[in-house]
Amino acid sequence: xxxxxxxxxxxxxxxxxxxxxxxxxxxxxxxxxxxxxxxxxxxxxxxxxxxxxxxxxxxxxxxxxxxxxxxxxxxxxxxxxxxxxxxxxxxxxxxxxxxxxxxxxxxxxxxxxxxxxxxxxxxxxxxxxxxxxxxxxxxxxxxxxxxxxxxxxxxxxxxxxxxxxxxxxxxxxxxxxxxxxxxxxxxxxxxxxxxxxxxxxxxxxxxxxxxxxxxxxxxxxxxxxxxxxxxxxxxxxxxxxxxxxxxxxxxxxxxxxxxxxxxxxxxxxxxxxxxxxxxxxxxxxxxxxxxxxxxxxxxxxxxxxxxxxxxxxxxxxxxxxxxxxxxxxxxxxxxxxxxxxxxxxxxxxxxxxxxxxxxxxxxxxxxxxxxxxxxxxxxxxxxxxxxxxxxxxxxxxxxxxxxxxxxxxxxxxxxxxxxxxxxxxxxxxxxxxxxxxxxxxxxxxxxxxxxxxxxxxxxxxxxxxxxxxxxxxxxxxxxxxxxxxxxxxxxx
Amino acid sequence: xxxxxxxxxxxxxxxxxxxxxxxxxxxxxxxxxxxxxxxxxxxxxxxxxxxxxxxxxxxxxxxxxxxxxxxxxxxxxxxxxxxxxxxxxxxxxxxxxxxxxxxxxxxxxx
Numbered sequence: 333x334x335x336x337x338x339x340x341x342x343x344x345x346x347x348x349x350x351x352x353x354x355x356x357x358x359x360x361x362x363x364x365x366x367x368x369x370x371x372x373x374x375x376x377x378x379x380x381x382x383x384x385x386x387x388x389x390x391x392x393x394x395x396x397x398x399x400x401x402x403x404x405x406x407x408x409x410x411x412x413x414x415x416x417x418x419x420x421x422x423x424x425x426x427x428x429x430x431x432x433x434x435x436x437x438x439x440x441x442x443x444x445x446x447x448x449x450x451x452x453x454x455x456x457x458x459x460x461x462x463x464x465x466x467x468x469x470x471x472x473x474x475x476x477x478x479x480x481x482x483x484x485x486x487x488x489x490x491x492x493x494x495x496x497x498x499x500x501x502x503x504x505x506x507x508x509x510x511x512x513x514x515x516x517x518x519x520x521x522x523x524x525x526x527x528x529x530x531x532x533x534x535x536x537x538x539x540x541x542x543x544x545x546x547x548x549x550x551x552x553x554x555x556x557x558x559x560x561x562x563x564x565x566x567x568x569x570x571x572x573x574x575x576x577x578x579x580x581x582x583x584x585x586x587x588x589x590x591x592x593x594x595x596x597x598x599x600x601x602x603x604x605x606x607x608x609x610x611x612x613x614x615x616x617x618x619x620x621x622x623x624x625x626x627x628x629x630x631x632x633x634x635x636x637x638x639x640x641x642x643x644x645x646x647x648x649x650x651x652x653x654x655x656x657x658x659x660x661x662x663x664x665x666x667x668x669x670x671x672x673x674x675x676x677x678x679x680x681x682x683x684x685x686x687x688x689x690x691x692x693x694x695x696x697x698x699x700x701x702x703x704x705x706x707x708x709x710x711x712x713x714x715x716x717x718x719x720x721x722x723x724x725x726x727x728x729x730x731x732x733x734x735x736x737x738x739x740x741x742x743x744x745x746x747x748x749x750x751x752x753x754x755x756x757x758x759x760x761x762x763x764x765x766x767x768x769x770x771x772x773x774x775x776x777x778x779x780x781x782x783x784x785x786x787x788x789x790x791x792x793x794x795x796x797x798x799x800x801x802x803x804x805x806x807x808x809x810x811x812x813x814x815x816x817x818x819x820x821x822x823x824x
Numbered sequence: 825x826x827x828x829x830x831x832x833x834x835x836x837x838x839x840x841x842x843x844x845x846x847x848x849x850x851x852x853x854x855x856x857x858x859x860x861x862x863x864x865x866x867x868x869x870x871x872x873x874x875x876x877x878x879x880x881x882x883x884x885x886x887x888x889x890x891x892x893x894x895x896x897x898x899x900x901x902x903x904x905x906x907x908x909x910x911x912x913x914x915x916x917x918x919x920x921x922x923x924x925x926x927x928x929x930x931x932x933x934x
Contacts, residue, residue, distance in 0.1 A: 437911035530891025544890045573897055574890065643874035654851060661852075663924050668917035672927050680854040692853055696844065696863055697870060699851040713877050715887030720880065722888055755869050771891035795892060 336364035341500045341818070344405060344557040351397050351408050358397060358408025358452065362390035365410035365454045369501050372821075375482065377495035378412055378455035379473040380423050386410075389452045396450065405560050407450025412496045412505035415456045416463055416539040417548065419443045422453075426539050427471035428461045430660050430667045430686025440537020441572070442506060442548055442565045449564045454502055457492030461688045462657065463513055463541045465489050466760050469751050470690045477747070478520060479819035480785055484744040487517030490551070494521040497551045498819055504561050505551040510541050511645050512740075512764025514549045515776035519739035519788025522778045522817055524805070525551050526558040529796045530771035531576035533562075534569030542652035543574075545645075545768040554815055555777060555805040559583045562798065576796065586799040587806040592627030594804060596620075597732030601638035602763060608741045611782025616738045619779040619789045622811050623736075623804065633728040633735065637720045638766070644721060645765035646758055647701055647714035654698025660686060693754060722770045729794045734804050737763050739776040739788030763790060773798045777805050778814040786817070839867045 339350045340361060350356055366386065369378050393408035402408070418424040418436035425431045443453070458476040460468050468476040468491025478486040479499040486495040490507025494517035497505050507514040509527035518525025527549045538548055550561040566580035598620065603613070624630050662668035662682025669681035687695070701710035728735060741762060750757045767774035772792050779789035789808070793801040809815050844864045848855045855863065909922040918925035 434915055437907060437914055531894070547891075570897075570899055574894065576892075576894070577897065637880075640877055640880065643877050646870065647874055647877075658852075662917060663926055664913075665915035666917070675927050675929055676852075678927055679852045683852055684854040687853075692855070692859075693863060693866055695851050695853065696847050697867055700839065700843075700847045700867070703847065703850060710874070712887060713882060714874075715889065716882035716885040717877055717880055718888040719885050720882070754866050755873060758870070758873075768891075769888075 334364060334367070336360040337368060337500075340364045340368065340410075340503070342503075343554050344409065344503050344552065344560055347409060347503060348405055352402065354398070358393035359387065359390040361408060362386055362410050362452050362454060365502055368499070369455055372479070372499045372501060375477045375479060375495055375499060376458050376474055377476050377486070377492040377499060378501060379415070379458045379492065381455040382422060386452055386454045393450050393452060402450060404449035404564060406446060406504070406564060409451055409504065410454040410502040411446060411451040412455050412457050412493055412502045413443070413453055414490050414493050414505070414507045415459050416508055417442060417506055418537045418539065419453060423456065424539065425472070426462045427459045427473060428686065428688065428691070429472055430683070432472060432667065434665055438537065441534035441569045443537060445565050451504070455496070457490070457496055457505060457507075459492055460489035460690070462539070462653070462691050463489040463508055463510055464653070464690050464694050466512070466516055466757050467745070467747070467750065468492060468517070469747060470688050475747050478744045479821060480522065480744065483746055484785070485520065485747050487520035487740075487744065489513040491517045491520075493551050494518050494523055494525065497521070497523045497553060499821070500818070503552060503557060506548060507551055508538055508541075508546055508548050509768065510545045511649060511768050512761045514551065515764050515774060515788065515790060516740050516761065518551055518776040520744040520786065522786030522819070523551050523553055524555055524558050524778070524815065525549065525776045526562060527767060527774045528562060528566060528798055529576075529773045530768070531574055532566045532773070532796065532798065534572040534575050536569055536571040540656040542649040543656060544652060545649060547768070555775070555802055555809055556584065556587055558775070559587060559802045559806070581798060583799045583802050586803050588803070589807050589810045591623055591804055591807045594734065594800070595629045595631055595732040596623060596804065597631055597633035597728055597735045599633050599635045599638065599728065599735060599737060601635050602737040607762070608738055609743065609782070612738050612740070612742060612787050615780040615782060615787040616789055619808065620736065623808060626807060626811055628804070631732055633731055635724040635728055635766070637717065637724050640717055641721060641766045641769060642758055642762055644714045644717045645761070645769060646697070647710050648718060648769070650694045650698035651702050651711045652698070654695045654702065657687075657691070657695055662686075690754065718769050721766055725766070725770045725772065733794075733800050735792040737790045737792070739763060739790040743782050743785035743787060767792055771795050773801055775801045775805050777808065778817065779812070780814050781817065839871055840864055
C-alpha cells in the first residue's frame with residue numbers, strides 16, 4: 333500500500349493536514365482512491381467512474397492547495413456519490429434498467445456546493461433500485477458486498493456508499509435516507525451515517541422516491557467528518573420548495589466532547605428482548621454505560637406507536653413512490669420499448685421492461701392504496717397515524733435532548749437471506765423509519781462488534797437540532813475506539 | 825368530486841388476482857399471469873401487516889402531509905436562464921429537433 337493510500341484511510345482532519353503540509357498532493361490522494369477502488373472492484377460498491385474528470389479536478393485542487401488557497405476542508409478530498417444524486421454529464425441510473433443510460437443535464441444542489449468546496453467526485457455508488465430496499469441486492473449492477481464479510485449484505489439502499497467508506501475508497505460518501513437507507517448500511521459496514529432533519533439539505537437533483545421522507549446525508553469514518561460535510565451541503569435552496577429557509581447551522585464548533593448536563597432518552601419499546609439480537613443489545617447497553625459515565629443523564633421514555641411505524645411507513649412511502657415514478661414513461665428520457673403499436677403500449681412496455689420486481693411491487697401497493705375507495709382506509713389512515721408517531725416524539729423530547737436506540741435489530745445479514753421475502757426485508761427497518769416519518773435528524777455510529785460484525789448505535793434529535801446528536805456522537809467517539817475498527821481487508 | 829361509498833369500503837381487504845390486474849392497468853404496468861399471482865401473494869402479506877393500523881382510533885387526528893409544517897414559499901417572479909433545450913432533449917429515446925417523438929396519438933379520419 334502506498335503512503336497516499338495509508339493517508340486515505342485517515343479522518344478528514346488528518347487528510348487535510350497532510351494536504352496542507354504538502355506531504356502529498358490532491359492528485360496523489362485521488363490516484364490512491366482510484367487504485368483502492370480498482371483493487372476492491374469485487375465489492376461492487378462503486379459501479380461507475382469517470383477517472384479522467386476526477387484526475388483533472390484533483391489537479392486543479394492541487395494547484396489551489398500549492399498556492400496556499402484551499403477552498404474548504406473538503407478541497408482535494410475524494411467523495412463518492414450515490415447513483416440517485418445527479419451530476420451534469422454523468423450517469424445517474426438509480427441502479428435501474430429504466431435509467432441505465434441516463435446522463436444528467438444538470439447538477440444536484442449538493443453536487444454544486446461540494447464542487448464549489450473543492451471536493452473531487454471519484455465514483456458513483458451501487459444502491460437498491462430507486463432506493464427501494466435494505467440490502468443493495470436489487471440492482472442492475474448485481475449485489476454490493478460488505479467489506480467485513482463479502483458473503484453478507486452491506487445494507488441498503490445506500491449500501492455502496494457505506495461500503496465505499498468502510499473499504500477506504502474515500503473518506504466521504506453521499507447517500508439518501510427515506511426509511512433508514514443511510515443509517516442501516518452505516519450500521520452494517522461500521523461507519524458513521526447521518527440523516528439530517530427533513531428540509532435541511534436540498535433535494536434538488538436527488539431522484540425522488542418518497543418526497544415527504546427523502547433526505548440526503550453523508551457517510552464518513554467519524555462524526556466530526558460527517559458534521560463538516562453536512563455544513564458544506566446544508567442551508568436554504570430556492571429550487572427545493574421544502575427546503576428550510578435558514579442558513580446551514582454551525583455544528584462543527586459545537587463538538588466539544590461534553591455530554592455532561594445532557595439528557596438521553598431510552599424508548600422502552602426499542603429495548604425489548606424479542607426482535608433485537610442479543611449481540612446488538614449488549615453493545616448498545618455498553619454504549620449507554622459509556623455516556624452515563626461521561627455525565628449524561630439517562631432516562632426512560634416511551635414511544636407508544638412504535639409497533640405501527642413500519643405499516644405507516646410502507647403505506648406513505650409506496651403511495652408517494654407510485655406517484656413519483658409515474659414520470660418514467662419512455663417519452664422524455666429513460667428506456668423506451670421497441671416498436672410500440674401506440675402510446676399506451678409504449679408506456680406499459682417501457683415501464684414493465686425498465687422496472688425490477690421490488691419497484692413494481694411498491695408501485696402496485698402505492699397505486700392500490702391511493703385508488704378510489706381505498707384512499708381513506710389506507711393512505712389517509714397512515715397520514716393520521718404519522719401524526720400520532722410525531723406526537724410520540726414531541727412528548728418524549730419534552731423529557732430528553734437526544735433519544736438513543738440500536739440502528740438495526742441485527743448485524744449484516746447474508747446476501748440472499750431476505751431477498752425472497754419482501755415483508756421480512758421491510759421489518760428490518762423497524763428502528764429507522766420513525767425518524768423519516770417525524771422529520772427528525774438521526775445518526776448511526778459504530779459501537780463495537782458482535783461475532784466480528786459491526787453494530788450501529790442510533791441517536792435521534794429534535795427537528796433541526798442536528799447539533800445535539802452530533803455532539804453526543806462525537807463525545808462517544810472520543811471515549812471509545814470503535815470508529816477506528818476497519819474491515820480485515822481494508823487494513824492491508 | 826365523485827362520491828365514493830366510504831361506509832361500504834371494507835377496512836381490511838383481501839387482494840386477489842383480479843384486483844392486482846386492475847391496479848397494474850392503473851399503474852401502466854404489463855404483468856404476466858405468473859407475475860400477477862406472485863404480486864397478489866406478496867401484497868396480501870403486506871396488507872395483512874398494515875391492517876394493524878385499524879386498531880387505532882384516528883377520528884380526531886389531523887393527517888401529517890409533510891416532514892415539517894412550511895407554507896408554500898413564494899419567490900420574486902424574475903426571469904432566469906432556462907435549461908438549454910439541446911440538453912433537455914439529450915436523453916430522449918426519439919426526438920426531432922428539440923421535440924420528443926411519440927407514436928401517433930390521433931387516428932386519421934376516414
